[in-house]
Amino acid sequence: MQKLVLIRHGESVWNNENRFTGWTDVDLSHTGHMQAINAGKLLAKHGYNFDVGYTSVLKRSIKTLHHILEELDHLWIPVTKSWRLNERFYGALQGLNKEETIQKYGAEQVHKWRRDPNELPPAIKPDDDRYPGKDLRYCNLTSREIPLTENLSETMQRVMPFWVETIVPAIRENRKVIVCAHGNSLRALLKYIDNLSDEEVTNLEIPTATPWIHELDDELNTIRHYYLE
Numbered sequence: 738m739q740k741l742v743l744i745r746h747g748e749s750v751w752n753n754e755n756r757f758t759g760w761t762d763v764d765l766s767h768t769g770h771m772q773a774i775n776a777g778k779l780l781a782k783h784g785y786n787f788d789v790g791y792t793s794v795l796k797r798s799i800k801t802l803h804h805i806l807e808e809l810d811h812l813w814i815p816v817t818k819s820w821r822l823n824e825r826f827y828g829a830l831q832g833l834n835k836e837e838t839i840q841k842y843g844a845e846q847v848h849k850w851r852r853d854p855n856e857l858p859p860a861i862k863p864d865d866d867r868y869p870g871k872d873l874r875y876c877n878l879t880s881r882e883i884p885l886t887e888n889l890s891e892t893m894q895r896v897m898p899f900w901v902e903t904i905v906p907a908i909r910e911n912r913k914v915i916v917c918a919h920g921n922s923l924r925a926l927l928k929y930i931d932n933l934s935d936e937e938v939t940n941l942e943i944p945t946a947t948p949w950i951h952e953l954d955d956e957l958n959t960i961r962h963y964y965l966e
């Protein structure tokens with residue numbers, strides 16, 4: 738039996754301001770830093786340690802993992818950062834306040850944008866300042882890989898190769914793995930590895946900075962999962 742630890746980043750400044758974030762590189766709030774440190778302390782208290790860590794290329798997730806590894810005195814382990822673990826790209830919603838968006842478009846539409854796996858938020862255009870193609874960290878992506886908007890199914894399509902080609906081989910080599918990512922990239926990952934239905938994934942809400950333990954069998958199917966307390 739292998740234990741895989743998944744964790745969503747701590748509260749970000751825009752989580753706190755209730756704004757759609759997506760690929761915007763927003764920092765952790767003070768609360769977010771504290772949540773991440775506490776998550777590290779909790780993992781330490783339960784005797785966890787890791788051989789390898791994976792995270793996105795967004796600082797709220799990178800810093801959360803860093804805090805955790807610092808608390809475990811494990812800052813030295815290899816950490817791979819990949820755009821494939823980024824939050825879902827929220828298109829033209831990025832930067833908007835979620836409550837104001839509900840007032841403008843209605844609760845039903847906003848719920849669909851947020852939780853329907855097949856609903857696409859309004860797209861940006863490549864001349865938009867929010868276009869990731871303007872950001873150096875994405876310079877090796879093809880134009881097809883750079884999103885203008887994304888639904889959860891598309892997020893799953895880009896998370897999946899990272900799971901299959903990078904994380905799975907590490908688990909098969911018996912390495913102890915922690916993945917620190919985002920609400921929707923983790924939902925996408927779970928949809929794939931646990932074969933969740935659209936309805937199940939729609940109802941899946943992942944709290945910030947709470948270690949989520951997945952016990953896996955030899956085929957890497959989840960036997961059980963729980964949040965560490």
Ligand SMILES: O=C(O)[C@H](O)COP(=O)(O)O
Binds near residue numbers: 824
């Ligand atoms: O990108 C965001 O705004 C959040 O990290 C996730 O938002 P959601 O819960 O509205 O999908």
